Amino acid sequence: MNHNPFEEWLFEDQLTLEERTQLNVHLKECASCRALSAAGLETSRLLSNSAPVSPAAGFTDRWASLATDKEAAEQKKQVRLLFILLASFALLSITSLFLSSYFSDHSIMAVLSNVIFNALHLIERTIIIIQSYRFVLTVLPFRIPYLMWVVVMANAAFWMAFWSLSIWKFSSLKRVFA
């Protein structure tokens, strides 16, 4: 079947009555041109419906809030990890203090007060560290890569261990010279 000139006429706005009649006759007979006509109508319908090509209002806001939600969740996860690390070190130092008291002739009350004092110090230090980390996170204009976090955590863990150990050493020295 010859589709000329009907294929062009499908997308022609100004057809004579004669041409329009001929086109309608052809469309009744020709499935190919009917499909083309339907596709053309659908395309123009879509184009007129989606007139504003720019994103819908509030899109960038929604995207930004989504991004910050994700970042906040990530930060929470990291702070929790840091807290777990520090808590385990606190537990370790408390356990070591209890063990050292077990093998010494110190009264349990003296050791207990020492442990509470050290634990409070550790908690205070932990809160300060978490607060400063949060502050750094809110001030930084870019996201800290995960590897960087691991390095920072490892450093913090090392210094906390060093600190706990020095407290333990110091308290055992005091015991020796008491």
Ligand SMILES: [Zn+2]
């Ligand atoms: Zn045709």
